[in-house]
Amino acid sequence: MANRSGQLPQKTTLRLEDLEPRFRDVLREIVLEYVSSGEPISSRSLAKSGRFALSPATLRNVMADLEDLGFLQQPHTSAGRVPTDRGYRYFIDHLMRSRRLSQLEREQIDGEVGRADEVDEMMHHSSRLLSKLSDQVGMIFMPKLNQLVMRSIDFIPVSDTKVMCVIVGTNGVVVNRILEVPAVRGRDELERISRYLTAEFAGCALENFLAALRTAVSGERAREDQDWRESIEFSMNAVEEVVPVDEELCVEGAMSVIRKPEFSEGRALNRIAVVLEHKRELVSILGELLVEGGTQILVGSESSFTRAHNASLVVTSYGPAGRPLGLVGILGPTRMEYARMAPLADYLAKALSRKIEETEQENES
Amino acid sequence: MANRSGQLPQKTTLRLEDLEPRFRDVLREIVLEYVSSGEPISSRSLAKSGRFALSPATLRNVMADLEDLGFLQQPHTSAGRVPTDRGYRYFIDHLMRSRRLSQLEREQIDGEVGRADEVDEMMHHSSRLLSKLSDQVGMIFMPKLNQLVMRSIDFIPVSDTKVMCVIVGTNGVVVNRILEVPAVRGRDELERISRYLTAEFAGCALENFLAALRTAVSGERAREDQDWRESIEFSMNAVEEVVPVDEELCVEGAMSVIRKPEFSEGRALNRIAVVLEHKRELVSILGELLVEGGTQILVGSESSFTRAHNASLVVTSYGPAGRPLGLVGILGPTRMEYARMAPLADYLAKALSRKIEETEQENES
DNA sequence: CATTGGCACTCGCGAGTAAAGAGTGCTAAC
């Protein structure tokens, strides 16, 4: 098949970046067109689009070359072409022009993020909005709270054997949980403990706080002051219970996948449904992606998860500058509007980051 | 068509309760068989089942009569018969023998309900379990909190402009919410207010509490004591914000509907997906069903909601005796195992009720 | 007279076939 080699880019090294302009234009057009129509693109329809002053025959040659290079493929011999994962990748890296969000979209995001007070609420609403705007599955991931910097800790009696523990972070994060307690403790005593701990440990990260408690419980004063030791022990158990919150991932819009034709047939739908119902696995996948910095896009075969489901994942980390706290993610079929998804995830992540920073400053002042 | 009239039950009055035993047996068998197989039932297969000492021809006659009475229908001329909504209704009211739950199922429910501390958690876990056990959509509905009897109310500072309000009910329900506050209030002041309100109003239903505050704010002391008035005003606003919690409905297992063949084709799936994503409508539907007492089953055409989606809904109210607090619901296709769903919803509702009663007593003591 | 076997009839379903249409690859001409 050394025939059409005259049409290949001059440099036979496979430096994809310097594909001839025409190749780039054609690939871009095909991706855009396919993403919006969902149907394989033929040379004829490309020619008719008017964006090229070329005949179908010429475009066919270009397309054949792009296929040889692995950017396109044909579902069957007599069908148009469809981008491969590699085609999408090249498109994302070199051809895509991010579509700015509309005024309305930005307002919606800012509004939703601005309104939220509690973390849970914020995660729920944001992921739901994300799903609505993207018409894909929207996810907000908020990892473990080890590094939450504590502002205050309070204990409130709920019943004779139960106490609610509320930890407020300097970044406005509020965690609360109800604990079973062995011994009955009065409201006053709980208040005393709250005051002591808050005064002593405000400003600590949760993990340090916990470590300090663990040291204290076997320290000198603990041996001498039985009462004090019991209080510390009690607090320690409480904090240990609070830290591993399991509701750390919000997935919304799972139903929107059923509208996607690529998932609609038989097995695929079923498999993805199972995954979405079990957050565990998703959490472990997202956990690996939580690194500092920009927007990552995983296309189909590029990760084990997306490969298994013919899906793509757009993720961006959020959090104060240089300290990623969690992830914003959009999950959908490989054929998705990356040019819109990426800025969407990006904008939401930025909004969340800003919100968090504001709250932190507010609290430091 | 006055032909087969000799076969009709003697009493031509349409008192369905006294269908001839044979008619009842046949209808029961058809419903059971169809529910489990999903395919129209033929006279031949009924005869082969061995439960009747009759020939296909005789059964055909019976089935034709049942069709005339509106209990059965044929998808097309040369197919077997399928129960109509009316057929299901008769089955449910007169023929169904509830299947007892297995030991394992009961243990799972008891375990899940027993373990839960907080209301939110309980609702989430219960509805998820319900969905798993029924393999349908599981729902737990918990209406407005107007009637929650207050045990204590606390305010915790979250930032300069925000305060978290925690209300603990005598039934162990804990509601918390973060509020924006106009004026900065110190930890000590908030604590003072908490103490005062708890001492004064513990034992009140939330709506009475709110009413009392509203009276107080325009009362005599309010005019004289500026400080006191501000505190009351502040609390009033807080409680007003807390009461209408919107997270009052938990829907789990939405994905399980896609496995049901009756929903798998085209439009139906899409429509039901939309409904499940928007809880608002579901809430309003369920709200109407919240009446005292037993298990209700809505089959297909019997309510506007289920009619629109070819679905059935099994609901039971839970709560302490004589005071229904909320609903347990199972949503699935008309062709569902009512004999299993009903006891399932029932048992879960009972478990929840018991749990709630226990917690209330625990707190009264 | 309820029950039953027999039989003609209806209708959906699947296999098989044919025609249509879409798109390509290649060649030869411009």
Added chain:
DNA sequence: GTTAGCACTCTTTACTCGCGAGTGCCAATG
């Protein structure tokens, strides 16, 4: 280098036909 033309491939759709499942009715039976 570009393009028109053409043969070829493969999918999609429509249509037919026969099969099988199931029914409704009738006449025969104990």
